[in-house]
Amino acid sequence: MEETTSRRLADGLRRRAQPGPFTAIWAAAVLLFAVSPALASGSVGASALKAMLPFAGILAIAAVGQTLVVQQRGLDLSVPGTMSLAAALVTRVPHGNSDRLALALLVVALAAAACGVVIGLLVTRMGVTPLVATLGVNALALGAVIKITGGSIANTVPANLSRFGDRTVAGVPVLALLAVALVGTVSWLMHKTVAGRRFELVGANPAAARVAGIAVARYQLGAYVAASLCYAAAGVLLASLTSAPSLFAGNPYLLPTIAAVVLGGTSLAGGRGSVVATAVGALFLSQLDQVLLASGSDSAVQNLIQGSIVALGMGLRNVPWARVLRSGPGRSAGAGGAQPGARPSAASPQPTRGASAPLVQEEIK
Amino acid sequence: MNVESTRGLAPRVSLAAAAMCSLALAACGSTASNAGSDAGGAASTTAAKPAGGTTPWCGTKPITLGIQDGGGLNGWSKSSLQQIQLEAKKCPAIKKTIVVNAGFDLQKAISGTNSLVAQGANAIVIIPDAGGPAELAGIRTATAHGVKVVPWGSNPGGTPGKDYVTYVDWDPTAAGRTWATWLAKSMKEQGNVIYLGGPAGNAVDKGERAGVIETFKQYPKIKLVTGTNPDSWPVTNWDPAQSQKVMSGLLTRYPKIDGILMGDGQSSAAVVKVLKAAGRPIPPVATLEANQVACSWKAEDGTSDSFELATISGRNWMGRLAVRKAVAAVNGIANDEKSIISLPLFEDSVAGGDLAPHCDSTRPPDAYMSNDLLSQETLNGLTGAAAGAE
Numbered sequence: 001m002e003e004t005t006s007r008r009l010a011d012g013l014r015r016r017a018q019p020g021p022f023t024a025i026w027a028a029a030v031l032l033f034a035v036s037p038a039l040a041s042g043s044v045g046a047s048a049l050k051a052m053l054p055f056a057g058i059l060a061i062a063a064v065g066q067t068l069v070v071q072q073r074g075l076d077l078s079v080p081g082t083m084s085l086a087a088a089l090v091t092r093v094p095h096g097n098s099d100r101l102a103l104a105l106l107v108v109a110l111a112a113a114a115c116g117v118v119i120g121l122l123v124t125r126m127g128v129t130p131l132v133a134t135l136g137v138n139a140l141a142l143g144a145v146i147k148i149t150g151g152s153i154a155n156t157v158p159a160n161l162s163r164f165g166d167r168t169v170a171g172v173p174v175l176a177l178l179a180v181a182l183v184g185t186v187s188w189l190m191h192k193t194v195a196g197r198r199f200e201l202v203g204a205n206p207a208a209a210r211v212a213g214i215a216v217a218r219y220q221l222g223a224y225v226a227a228s229l230c231y232a233a234a235g236v237l238l239a240s241l242t243s244a245p246s247l248f249a250g251n252p253y254l255l256p257t258i259a260a261v262v263l264g265g266t267s268l269a270g271g272r273g274s275v276v277a278t279a280v281g282a283l284f285l286s287q288l289d290q291v292l293l294a295s296g297s298d299s300a301v302q303n304l305i306q307g308s309i310v311a312l313g314m315g316l317r318n319v320p321w322a323r324v325l326r327s328g329p330g331r332s333a334g335a336g337g338a339q340p341g342a343r344p345s346a347a348s349p350q351p352t353r354g355a356s357a358p359l360v361q362e363e364i365k
Numbered sequence: 366m367n368v369e370s371t372r373g374l375a376p377r378v379s380l381a382a383a384a385m386c387s388l389a390l391a392a393c394g395s396t397a398s399n400a401g402s403d404a405g406g407a408a409s410t411t412a413a414k415p416a417g418g419t420t421p422w423c424g425t426k427p428i429t430l431g432i433q434d435g436g437g438l439n440g441w442s443k444s445s446l447q448q449i450q451l452e453a454k455k456c457p458a459i460k461k462t463i464v465v466n467a468g469f470d471l472q473k474a475i476s477g478t479n480s481l482v483a484q485g486a487n488a489i490v491i492i493p494d495a496g497g498p499a500e501l502a503g504i505r506t507a508t509a510h511g512v513k514v515v516p517w518g519s520n521p522g523g524t525p526g527k528d529y530v531t532y533v534d535w536d537p538t539a540a541g542r543t544w545a546t547w548l549a550k551s552m553k554e555q556g557n558v559i560y561l562g563g564p565a566g567n568a569v570d571k572g573e574r575a576g577v578i579e580t581f582k583q584y585p586k587i588k589l590v591t592g593t594n595p596d597s598w599p600v601t602n603w604d605p606a607q608s609q610k611v612m613s614g615l616l617t618r619y620p621k622i623d624g625i626l627m628g629d630g631q632s633s634a635a636v637v638k639v640l641k642a643a644g645r646p647i648p649p650v651a652t653l654e655a656n657q658v659a660c661s662w663k664a665e666d667g668t669s670d671s672f673e674l675a676t677i678s679g680r681n682w683m684g685r686l687a688v689r690k691a692v693a694a695v696n697g698i699a700n701d702e703k704s705i706i707s708l709p710l711f712e713d714s715v716a717g718g719d720l721a722p723h724c725d726s727t728r729p730p731d732a733y734m735s736n737d738l739l740s741q742e743t744l745n746g747l748t749g750a751a752a753g754a755e
Contacts, residue, residue, distance in 0.1 A: 042617045042618070045617065047644075048613070048614075050642075051614075051617075051639065051642075052613060055609075150443070151439065151442065151443055152438075152439055152440040152443050153731070154440075154730075155729065156657070156730050241606070241609070242605045242606045242635055243605075243635075243638065244605060244631060244635075244731075245605065245606065246439075246605060247438055247439060248438075249606060252604075252606075289610065290610075290613065292614075293615065293618075294615070294617040295618075296592075296618055298592075299597065
């Protein structure tokens with residue numbers, strides 16, 4: 001009996017020590033910060049981090065929303081529209097008057113929720129593919145931005161919002177702290193509450209979830225609403241940081257949010273995800289930006305390096321490392337060597353399905 | 366731009382969503398009308414000048430004027446359209462104006478040009494910044510149909526006089542020289558200069574940098590630390606948020622910055638904000654005019670973060686010149702005003718007086734004050750128009 005318990009404990013510890021899908025990004029981030037000073041001196045200095053962290057925070061908040069949608073087997077292309085709409089509303093509604101900030105935030109929240117509801121209904125009730133539904137709502141949101149602003153953001157954000165964006169707490173930018181708080185809260189909700197576990201189950205296996213009596217559509221719709229609120233929050237914070245956001249301020253954030261999610265290890269096949277790993281992915285991308293800029297490399301070189309690292313990061317994730325390492329040097333060049341292209345893609349969905357299987361059983365019970 | 370309403374999908378929830386959308390738009394209603402009155406204010410300032418009469422360029426042939434903007438979605442475009450429409454009002458022969466915006470979509474821009482021709486425009490002023498040279502084919506087609514086309518503000522390439530009437534714009538290389546000369550004096554002819562540019566490879570920055578690099582050769586103690594390749598620069602896309610990011614990276618790399626040069630006023634204001642937040646001294650800034658950067662200068666004036674600022678006009682008023690040339694061409698009237706103009710500084714905090722930066726906190730951050738503040742005499746001097754010409 002005692003032997004069994006200790007074996008279970010040892011197995012548990014071994015499992016925890018093994019690299020999971022969400023650990024690679026931590027290693028990559030640590031490595032990046034370690035080599036940053038060599039690539040660009042001062043790029044991990046206090047002033048550099050202080051300048052980079054607010055942008056990392058904004059990206060992380062938007063990427064949390066993308067994670068939720070990806071967990072529900074979707075891909076959200078409404079990030080630019082919702083972020084831009086939020087930035088436009090929080091600038092136009094107060095018209096420079098700090099007293100109207102609360103009203104502006106309410107309007108932003110309602111508009112974002114409306115975007116999420118429309119996408120959610122299109123996906124869950126009408127069976128529209130998430131890509132198409134989010135693309136449509138993105139176009140509507142960008143159209144609303146033009147309608148609302150008349151083609152030009154004619155104000156700066158209210159002074160109180162601008163001051164908030166510039167604030168630091170104990171030397172740490174408040175926007176970064178907000179991102180940490182959001183990521184922590186969402187992570188706790190996902191892992192420590194029944195609703196969170198069910199959310200993962202719905203993403204991993206909607207059919208099983210339906211059999212288990214879970215209101216699948218409600219969770220899916222909730223994912224789109226929560227995601228839209230995340231994008232809106234990111235849009236408001238971006239406006240607070242820049243004071244006078246451009247008309248389509250959210251445009252540069254679509255691909256980085258997807259890259260942060262995938263680099264973080266959340267499977268595009270849905271199910272298990274980690275908002276913490278996504279946030280680390282956002283931090284990684286922001287620091288990479290900063291280092292490349294600070295290294296003084298040509299803009300073309302910057303794009304090439306950035307693209308290569310992201311592609312490499314995503315590609316390496318799909319290599320079945322355990323199998324490759326087990327086969328050892330020399331052996332992999334044999335039978336397995338003939339099909340390196342086919343194996344990763346065939347192998348990649350397996351960990352997700354395997355990981356979600358116990359969850360399904362647990363929920364059905 | 367049509368924003369189609371989404372039909373109800375599931376009764377109650379979609380009703381609620383629609384209500385939320387309505388609330389969002391309604392909340393903007395008051396501010397939108399304010400913006401309208403603001404634009405109206407700017408218009409009335411200029412409209413106070415004598416309007417119309419048979420000006421030397423107007424002629425008698427009935428004109429349908431096509432106005433196309435490759436962009437159309439920012440303050441610069443709005444100001445440009447306003448200037449063009451004000452000039453068009455001066456000519457009674459212009460019976461109709463048709464406005465087409467492409468939203469930086471090349472396909473829309475090309476089809477927009479074709480649609481203007483199809484709707485009977487016999488004079489077109491166009492800002493071909495949705496694709497630059499890629500819009501030339503559409504311009505050539507319009508010219509082949511006998512339409513008098515005057516591109517301005519963004520160079521489509523081609524041959525003036527053959528592919529179109531003429532190309533109207535500032536001289537970006539001269540602007541680069543003007544900025545660099547001012548900066549050299551403000552920096553006491555020594556120190557590190559940072560140049561921030563727009564989208565990679567754009568022709569405007571290439572021209573500006575050529576002038577900057579050429580001028581700094583006369584000042585051996587000035588170093589353009591962001592490189593001296595005329596075709597390459599730190600890319601900000603003229604976007605304030607991206608400019609903040611880029612400047613943050615450059616602060617890390619260059620502990621001592623003595624001058625900043627960039628061709629977008631609003632982004633310059635974002636750069637000033639980064640420097641201030643980092644506790645770094647704000648060096649002299651040479652840029653394009655924007656109400657926001659002038660207001661940043663004013664806000665810091667007299668404080669420990671005060672800085673020197675020089676700007677060049679946003680040149681929206683050149684749209685008026687484009688209208689005059691297009692309409693004159695339809696009538697076969699020779700217009701001898703300059704097409705390419707070297708612009709002097711519009712604002713110069715060092716010189717002060719009339720050249721002190723003009724901040725109007727009641728106007729939008731992307732307002733271009735030179736459109737209202739440059740006197741007719743000054744404009745005539747710049748374009749080489751005969752004295753008294755309107």
